[in-house]
Amino acid sequence: MPPPIEDAWPAVCLVRPQMGENIGAVARVLLNFGLISLRLVAPRDRWPNPKAEQVAVGADVVLKNAKVEWKLEDALADATLVLAATARPRGLEKPVWGPREAASKLRAAIAAGERPVVMFGPEASGMETDEIARADAILTLPVNPGFASLNLANAVAVFAYAFAEARQETDAPSWFRLDNPPATQEELEGMFNHLEQELEHGRFFHPIDKAPLMKRNLRALFLRARLTQQEAQTMRGVIKALTIGRGGRKKDDA
């Protein structure tokens, strides 16, 4: 018998999952397809969750090692590439990939040293737009337009299966640069916050009710560019250089 498969990347991140049974079912199907890294953001019920353990069957190790965070930004802090599984891209300017394309790109990214995380939303409502906005790309499944709402574990099953198929591919796509380390979400977040504070100071976000949309669009633009660590640093230097001497800057905004 061939050896067990236990790939640490990609990690799967469940955003505000509700039912313990579904979390357990996700753990099981991840390990079925050789994935072991589960992250949970603000699970509705208490954690650890006995129902999750019951459904996970032999995959309790995936549950035990699951990283639980209250804030999505903490769960994504070390990620260098983030996918959001959703049927509704809602007008965000992001690449949209099917499972095969996503799996193939993730495989190439991991080979290049990246740390990708794939987000799945809560059972009933899906992810919020601001959560999806953190993603570099959208993962969509080719579902029936007449009945598109998938069970959470089934959606993860399809992705994990597609990733398992991609393990056997021999041609690595060249979407990812190999020369320089990519920026993590934490580094990008620091840059965005810096930029947004300075833009607020300059009354850029006008009218004010359009501010969230304007921020999302700015983020989408930089996410698409796939900044390296160095470039994220450079951008912060740019922001500083552009704003220096404007006066009234708070001390903590760099």
Next chain:
Amino acid sequence: MPPPIEDAWPAVCLVRPQMGENIGAVARVLLNFGLISLRLVAPRDRWPNPKAEQVAVGADVVLKNAKVEWKLEDALADATLVLAATARPRGLEKPVWGPREAASKLRAAIAAGERPVVMFGPEASGMETDEIARADAILTLPVNPGFASLNLANAVAVFAYAFAEARQETDAPSWFRLDNPPATQEELEGMFNHLEQELEHGRFFHPIDKAPLMKRNLRALFLRARLTQQEAQTMRGVIKALTIGRGGRKKDDA
């Protein structure tokens, strides 16, 4: 929004399913990927099953239209191509296909007028060898050898997703003859029974404890040949011609 997808073929056949929740989850994920034909063989609990309806969510139409039979041969009677989803081919001489290959071949078969059925075994134990022996080919999923036991609905999800991807392919493989109608399982079953009775009469199955294996190997041979209706009829003529005048034949064995 594009129109709903509701493909009558392939049908999915759950062999001796145990938990109503799993049957409901299968119905849901079938409709998620545009498949509507569900067959159940000897479900463990009473039918209709309220737990199945609860889990099926908006896919109750798939449950309502499900064909329920007590014997597998009745559930497969009209099928012209049968796949068995199993991780353990157990030495049967049958083609083994991954989800993509299976989906692609099924699509071509349906375009050629075939009626394919994909069997999935019970949750705990999987299918019996005699059940798997009825299949023309084996469907295997690329699972982790260290943790291969999939939840039933997740296994169906992977297959249904692969079939949905195959809908978008433009190149139809030419595995299937288009000229003559293929034999149904019922027609093949009649031929096998006829052949086996005559072989028993001729004491072919010796030693007797090897009879089941010998029968399975014979069936596998003819299934691989993908007989047409005409060829199945011809084979029965051959058997008659070979056995006529042996004496002692029972009246009901043709």
